Amino acid sequence: MKGIGVSPGISIGRACVIRKKEAVLTGILLKDEADIRLEIEKYDNAVTASIKEIEAIIGNEKLLLRPESIAILETQIEFLGDPQIKSNVVEKIKGDKKSVHDSLVEVIRDTVELFKNMQDEYLSARSSDIQDIGNRILKQLNVSVQGGQGDQPDGRIAQSGTKKFELGTILIAEDITPSDTITMDPTHIIGFATQTGGSTSHAAIIARSRGIPAVVGCGEGLTIIADNDLLILDGGNGLVLVNPDPDRVAEYQAKKAAYAAQSDRLTALKDMAACTMDGEIIQLMGNISQVEDLEQVFDKGGEGVGLLRTELFFMGSPSFPTEEEQFEFYKKIALRSGNKPVTIRTLDIGGDKQLPYFELPAEQNPFLGYRAIRISLDKPELFIAQLKAILRASAFGNCKILFPMISNIQELRLAKSILAIAKSELSAENKAYDPAIETGIMIEIPSAALIADLLAKEVDFFSIGTNDLCQYTLAIDRMNEKVKDLYDPFHPGLLRLISYVIEQGHKNNIPVALCGELAADPMATLLLLGMGLKEFSMSAAAIPLIKNSIHNKRMSKAKEVFKKVMEMDNSKDITTYLQEVNQ
Amino acid sequence: MITKDYIILSPEGIHARPATTLIRLTKKFGSAFHLKKGDTVIRLNSMLNILALAAKNGETISVIIEGEDEAEAAIAIDEFFTEQLKNL
Numbered sequence: 181m182k183g184i185g186v187s188p189g190i191s192i193g194r195a196c197v198i199r200k201k202e203a204v205l206t207g208i209l210l211k212d213e214a215d216i217r218l219e220i221e222k223y224d225n226a227v228t229a230s231i232k233e234i235e236a237i238i239g240n241e242k243l244l245l246r247p248e249s250i251a252i253l254e255t256q257i258e259f260l261g262d263p264q265i266k267s268n269v270v271e272k273i274k275g276d277k278k279s280v281h282d283s284l285v286e287v288i289r290d291t292v293e294l295f296k297n298m299q300d301e302y303l304s305a306r307s308s309d310i311q312d313i314g315n316r317i318l319k320q321l322n323v324s325v326q327g328g329q330g331d332q333p334d335g336r337i338a339q340s341g342t343k344k345f346e347l348g349t350i351l352i353a354e355d356i357t358p359s360d361t362i363t364m365d366p367t368h369i370i371g372f373a374t375q376t377g378g379s380t381s382h383a384a385i386i387a388r389s390r391g392i393p394a395v396v397g398c399g400e401g402l403t404i405i406a407d408n409d410l411l412i413l414d415g416g417n418g419l420v421l422v423n424p425d426p427d428r429v430a431e432y433q434a435k436k437a438a439y440a441a442q443s444d445r446l447t448a449l450k451d452m453a454a455c456t457m458d459g460e461i462i463q464l465m466g467n468i469s470q471v472e473d474l475e476q477v478f479d480k481g482g483e484g485v486g487l488l489r490t491e492l493f494f495m496g497s498p499s500f501p502t503e504e505e506q507f508e509f510y511k512k513i514a515l516r517s518g519n520k521p522v523t524i525r526t527l528d529i530g531g532d533k534q535l536p537y538f539e540l541p542a543e544q545n546p547f548l549g550y551r552a553i554r555i556s557l558d559k560p561e562l563f564i565a566q567l568k569a570i571l572r573a574s575a576f577g578n579c580k581i582l583f584p585m586i587s588n589i590q591e592l593r594l595a596k597s598i599l600a601i602a603k604s605e606l607s608a609e610n611k612a613y614d615p616a617i618e619t620g621i622m623i624e625i626p627s628a629a630l631i632a633d634l635l636a637k638e639v640d641f642f643s644i645g646t647n648d649l650c651q652y653t654l655a656i657d658r659m660n661e662k663v664k665d666l667y668d669p670f671h672p673g674l675l676r677l678i679s680y681v682i683e684q685g686h687k688n689n690i691p692v693a694l695c696g697e698l699a700a701d702p703m704a705t706l707l708l709l710g711m712g713l714k715e716f717s718m719s720a721a722a723i724p725l726i727k728n729s730i731h732n733k734r735m736s737k738a739k740e741v742f743k744k745v746m747e748m749d750n751s752k753d754i755t756t757y758l759q760e761v762n763q
Numbered sequence: 764m765i766t767k768d769y770i771i772l773s774p775e776g777i778h779a780r781p782a783t784t785l786i787r788l789t790k791k792f793g794s795a796f797h798l799k800k801g802d803t804v805i806r807l808n809s810m811l812n813i814l815a816l817a818a819k820n821g822e823t824i825s826v827i828i829e830g831e832d833e834a835e836a837a838i839a840i841d842e843f844f845t846e847q848l849k850n851l
Contacts (some may be wrong), residue, residue, distance in 0.1 A: 255782070255810065262811050497847050
């Protein structure tokens with residue numbers, strides 16, 4: 181049976197079919213105004229209790245909720261307090277004299293129908309959110325009526341946290357609500373399949389983040405499954421196999437083992453150093469823009485921040501952020517990183533990055549124009565505010581300063597003299613900072629790469645930005661459809677520049693990092709190691725892959741590969757060769 | 764009363780998460796907020812109604828704000844549609 185695979189992984193287990201029982205209407209009619217008031221009051225109390233219940237789930241640290249689960253629970257709080265739902269319920273209580281229970285059941289049923297029938301796939305998937313909050317309120321109403329734990333209004337599994345399932349259960353249901361997925365016990369429930377739902381349903385998102393294999397949207401076919409049927413669930417390919425023969429089971433057991441080995445290997449790597457087979461230790465860092473990205477970096481085993489881009493923070497501000505506002509932002513990241521390095525790049529706007537409150541005149545060649553350090557040096561008051569904010573954050577962690585788009589030595593000296601002013605102002609204001617803060621530059625303009633020997637004597641580190649370096653070296657605008665195929669990070673010219681910068685770093689005893697896309701490309705790992713690169717910085721998601729790649733490499737081999745590549749005269753030969761040696 | 768038009772710049776339109784953020788934002792102000800798309804006007808306080816409006820990427824909607832703190836509210840709404848929305 182084919183559905184939509186929404187959460188990868190393979191599960192083999194026994195089916196448990198959740199049958200939906202329609203909520204039963206009581207048919208009770210209200211007698212007088214006092215009854216009506218009481219029923220409305222019951223509704224309000226049930227809503228308040230339901231919101232408290234969700235807040236308790238959010239506050240429960242034992243559940244280790246991920247940010248996406250919390251965001252979904254927060255939308256549920258807004259759904260619960262929805263004045264439109266309330267006014268629909270109140271209308272039925274007042275107008276039709278129906279009990280709050282019956283009124284709510286009808287309102288939820290109608291609303292769920294309404295959303296289900298919407299053409300839009302996303303909105304249609306919201307019907308399970310509405311069912312979910314309806315169930316919650318009904319449960320609270322029942323609690324208050326019976327003075328105890330109420331029965332599930334429609335036989336759903338909202339109480340799966342307390343209800344025990346057999347080990348190795350695969351749940352089969354018409355639909356599964358987000359709450360079900362959040363409280364699901366993954367040691368007993370190893371997967372689920374539903375008739376309805378799409379990849380944007382909240383249950384799907386949570387299943388992914390909790391690593392529970394899931395297939396949704398299987399349709400009516402799913403009804404042939406009975407309790408205790410043997411099932412194979414392939415969440416990556418969206419397959420549900422019912423009572424498969426032993427050969428099939430064996431085949432999927434092998435697949436499951438392979439999948440587990442792969443993801444185990446990557447997870448197991450998390451706390452291991454990135455070390456080659458012959459013992460060379462490499463540092464893997466994260467490129468981030470905001471505090472949330474930092475969690476991801478540490479989650480994936482990154483060892484610090486190789487590049488904090490400050491543009492997004494500036495873009496998210498209604499006007500130029502003040503020194504104080506910037507300080508708070510940098511401090512948060514410094515504190516969260518402890519003693520691990522945080523390399524903060526000063527503002528890199530212009531080119532394709534604009535600020536809403538800072539108008540830059542249209543330019544013929546924005547990438548060759550007024551951008552990055554050129555703006556900072558032209559507007560020293562803005563530059564000083566940013567430098568002071570970074571310096572103050574350095575009192576709370578291991579911060580470093582990185583200047584973007586340096587093209588000659590005068591710019592570097594000017595930037596450093598402004599940094600000295602920022603330091604003396606802070607000293608005069610009696611504000612703490614790290615006086616020995618490390619200062620480095622981006623190498624992303626060919627002229628800077630070519631004078632790396634001179635620049636290295638005046639900075640504490642280099643960071644090579646391969647994306648810009650590539651576009652400036654090859655004179656290729658990668659956004660231009662007509663020429664973007666000529667963009668080629670394995671061009672021998674670019675590789676020579678990178679290797680020269682790394683070599684000059686070593687000669688002058690300063691560390692060199694690489695923070696462009698090339699760092700995250702496993703095909704380039706061996707070559708970059710051969711060049712002597714010791715620090716790779718990339719998006720959090722790429723860290724496990726590159727770490728795995730480094731674990732399989734030998735420095736002796738890397739040096740040999742580097743030597744060979746440097747003898748080749750075109751990128752096609754280079755990439756073919758790199759693919760071969762990576763086999 | 765302040766009325767402002769916005770083109771929605773978010774691939775998924777105003778889905779559940781932005782709707783939640785938007786409702787929470789309006790609760791900080793005393794003003795009354797309404798959303799208008801085409802001929803439909805809804806009070807900006809209900810998830811149900813906001814989602815049913817089905818405001819998609821590229822569509823234009825109007826926000827109508829009325830109350831004593833409408834000027835500050837308009838600034839916050841402005842920031843929401845021009846900055847926050849694309850990150851939600």
